[in-house]
Amino acid sequence: MWTAITRTVVTFCRGKQTKRSRSAVNHKEASSTTAKMDFNKSNNGITADHVSEFLLSHPDFLERYVMDEIEVEQLERWIIRKSQRLKKKPDLTRNGRKTSLSRWKFCVHADKRQMLQDLTQSLQLKPTKDHVLWELANCICSAVSADGFRLYLADRNDPDDLRLFLGLESTTENGEHKQQRITNGVSIPSYVARTLEPVRISKDKPDPRFPDQMMDGLQGDIAHVQCQPIIQSDGKLAAVLELWRRDAGAPFYEEDEEIASSYLVWGGIALHYAHLYLNMNQQKKLNDFLLAVVKSIFQDMVSMDTLVMKIMNFAQRLVDADRASLFLVDSKNKELYATIFDVGVENAGDLYPTSSEVEEIKVHPSKEIRFPLGTGIAGQVAMSGTVLNIKDAYADARFNRTVDQLTGYTTHTILCMPIYIHKSIIGVVQMVNKHFGSFTKDDEEAFQMFAVYCGLALHHAKLYDKIRRSEQKYKVALEVLSYHNTCTEEEFEIVGKDGIPREMIGADDYYFNPFKLGDFEKARCAIYMFTDLFGLNGFDPSTLLRFTLTVRKNYRRVPYHNWTHGFSVANSMYCIIKKSKGVFTQMECLALYVGALCHDLDHRGKNNKFMLDTESPLAAIYSTSTMEHHHFNQTVTILQQEGHNIFSKLSSRDYKHVLGLLKHCILATDLAVFFPNKTKLSQIIQSDTFSWDNYEHRSLIQAIAMTGSDLSASAKPWDIQVETVKVIFEEFYQQGDAERAAGRKPIPMMDRYQPDQQPSSQVGFLTGICVPCYNLLNTLIPETKPMLDMCQENLERWRKIDEDIRENN
Structure with missing residues (x-):
């Protein structure tokens, strides 16, 4: 059994x-x-x-x-037949592509593998979607022994539209397959496109689905037709393949359908990878194009009009449009305006031009036009912020036909998109008449990315225009200031008529009184001290005179930080350098003396904290050592003026070196810098490791010497000290008045209603800052001992006054 x-x-x-x-x-x-x-x-x-x-x-x-x-062939046919039956059942949708993958696993026929290998090699040369479909159709036609085929490609611009294209075997000059649009109808290909089901039909066997007059494809000697849908990996129709045989005795059977279906699995995979390749290639071209755009609009940002023209040309090429317009939003007047309205480029070339092609774009400006927001397509986009993709402009009620009537130009399709910056619409770009078909979703997506760069470019162009205007205003202001803050020829003649002084009695005394000299006499003394230290070998006398007089003029008329203070600090530095010969190098001496002379240029009589608290523009520029940075920059500004560069005869190396030292010296006068400098130098001295050959050690003693010179009023004889303290506190009180006016309470030292705080503040100042500074200076430069001695003597007097006030209170 x-x-x-x-x-x-x-x-x-x-x-x-x-x-x-x-x-x-x-x-x-x-x-x-x-x-x-x-x-x-x-x-x-x-x-x-x-x-x-x-x-x-x-x-x-x-x-x-x-x-x-x-045999494997029979097994394969069974599997395909099974999957086709299951596909008609509703519950198959749960499995998605699993059935197709199962069918793919059984496509192992030797001849089929060879054909597919040939197909793969062919596609490596030109992996476009149309080429994949055409080569696949050839393979299937050969596999089922068909006499010929037609390939109907779904409309690439509108996948949901069932209009088909007839792919012909002839090609264009560029190697592309020619295409001919065919209309919808009750034909075999259109039926298969709608139902996504294969159809086998013979001329001698009428099919009720297709009326006799509609039997497309069965004319002439064609006897049998098999029509097969080609589905993409995303489930959408890619094409319809129509196979035919002329022999009346050779109809298509289910087996032929199964063979074609097995090839279509491979075709789906090929289409998937062709789609990936095309997307990557298109993205690469888009990225290259955007890089060229960024390079052009950000490197060559000359004017707003030039930038607008470039953006319009780029946008036109990006979406292959015939015309382009860019409108900017005038928020104040609720209008859109354009200085360049319409741009068209003939022979635009490739969709994404190369960098060299980008550079060849020409600029053709026109008159400005304006219209209210909400007017026309562009106005609607500017109001709503939504993208409008219009396939028939004249069928859209929002379209304004006036421009077409005036220009004779006919608008068919429009792609209009807003340009944002910081979530605000700053402009609208309108593309008109795509060269082939209508604007697609791909065009919208590509342009949305491009619009980001448009927004950034327009934003920066506006900033650039503002900066350029500000720069011009700054130049004008600088010319005015230079005129008023530069020594006059009359001043030059007055001070220079007697030549450079050969002697200034008492100038090398630490206790020299700066108040006994007039402004011009101070200038002559400053020149004398300079030439006494450095001579005139390598320095021009007239340049030195102009520089000194202009420095004098750039000190403001404030109670304390004025020209007298600048001169007094320079005099103290002169004494330190002259009495301690050989301690500092020539370049260091030059930087120390000029730094002392210029260390408070354009001082406003307010300290750094006040500048920060009041949000001064200077504080916005310099976050640390605010005024000191400004003093250095003012020094450089004077040096850059014609006839003022006292360092002009130095070598480039020495010039760079002395400027670096000069900046270090001026910044050292910030008392906030003094405390870390004092701590570092004290530790070095205590450890007995100080070395004049150590660059860092030399920098620290330079800084301490600058602080000692800046505080030299505390090391002057008592009568000079008292006179100086009066003007110091007047300046303090003026700052306190400004703070009180701004709603802040000044500290007691700056409160003019608490004058009894002067002695105690001086005791604290001399004890905490001045004496420690002169102690360090005296340790390393013993010649400065007179400054320490007088400072300590003044401290004792202030202590006695403070004690008397405390006893009386």
Whole structure:
């Protein structure tokens, strides 16, 4: 019995395994019911149900038999047939692409592999979607022995539109397959495109789905047609393949459909990778294009009009438009305006031009036009902030036909998009008449990315225009200030008529009184001290005179930080340098003396904290050592004026070196810098590691020398000290008045209603700052001991006054 069953199973399962003629294939299409009846009659009571029950109960037997006896081609056809039946069941949608992947796994026919390998090699040369489809159609046509085919490509600009294109075998000059648009109708290809189901039809067998007059593809000697949908990986229609045979005795069978279906699995994979390649290639071109845009608009930002023209040209090329317009938003007047309204480029070339092509774009400005927000397409976009993609301008009620009527130009399609910066619409770009078809979603996405750069470019262009105008205003202001803050020829003649003084009695005394000299006399003394230290070898006398007089003029008329203070600090530095010969190098001495003379240029009589608290523009420029940075920059500004550069004869190396030292010296006069300098130098001295050969150590003693000179009023004889303290506190009180006016309470030292605080503040100042400074200076430069001695003497006097005030209170 089991032998009979086995023989029966073999006979039943092999089916069409052997090669047969096309007429024999018809037996395969016989109903399963008839096959069952014949089987039951001829097998001595062993029915088909018995065989089915046996196979279900013995899956191992069925598997061994199928694996050993059934050819792969037959198995593949079974799998495809099974998947096609399942595809018609509603619950298959849960499996997605699994069925297609299963079919792909069984596509192992040797001839098929060779064809697909040939297809792959061909696609490596030109992996476009159309080329993939065309080569796939050739493979399928050969595999099913069709006499010819037609390939209908779905509309690439509108995948939801079932209009088809007829792909022809002839090609264009660029190697592209020619395409001819065909209309919708009740034709075989359009039916397959709508239903996504394959169709097999013969000329001698009318099909009720297709009226006789609509039997597209069966004219002439074509006898049989098989029409197959080609589905993309995303489930959308890519194309419809129509195969035909002319031999009336060679119709298409289910087996041909199965073979075509197996190829289409590979075709889906090829389409998927072709799509990825095209996207990557398109993205690369877009990235290259955007880089060229960024380079052009940010490196060559000359004017707003030039930038607007470039943006319009770039946008036009990006979406392949015939015309482009850019409107900027005037928020104040609620208008859109354009100085350059319409741009068109003939022979635009590639969709994404290269850098060299970008540079060739020409600029053609025109008159400004304006219209209210909300007017026309551009006005609507500026109001709503939404993108408008209009395929028929004249069918849209928002379209303003006036421009077309005035210019004679006809608008068909429009892509209008807002340009944002900081979430605000600053402009609108309008593209008109795409060269081929209408504007697509890809155009919108590409332009949205481009619009980001447009916004940044326009924003920076506006800032650039403001900066350029500010720069011009600054130059004008600088010219005015230079005129008023530069010494006059009359002053130059007055001070210079007697030449450079050969002697200034008492100038080298630490206790020299600066108040006994007039302003011009101080200038002559300052020149004398300079020439006494450095001579005139390498320095021009007239330049030195102009420089000194202009420095004098750039000290403001404030109570304390004025020209007298600047001169007094320079005099103290002169004494330190002169009495300690050889301690500092020539370049260091030059920087120390000039730094002392210029260390408070343009001082406003207010300290750094006040500048920060009042949000002064200077504090915005210099966050640390605010006024000291400003003093240095003012020094450099004077040096840059014609006839004022006293360092002009130095070598470039020495010039750079002395400017660096000069900046270090002026910044050292900030008392906030003194405290860390004092701590570092004290530790070095205590550890007995100070070395004049150490650059850092020399920098620290230079800074301390600058602080000592700046505080030299505390090391002057008592009468000079008292006179200086009076003007110091007047300046303090003026700052306190300004703070009180601003709603802040001044500290007691700056409160003019607390004059009894002067002695105690002086005691604290001399004890905490001056004496420690002169102690360090005296340790390393003993010649400065007179400054320490007088400072300590003054301290004792202030202590006595403070004690008397405390006793009386």
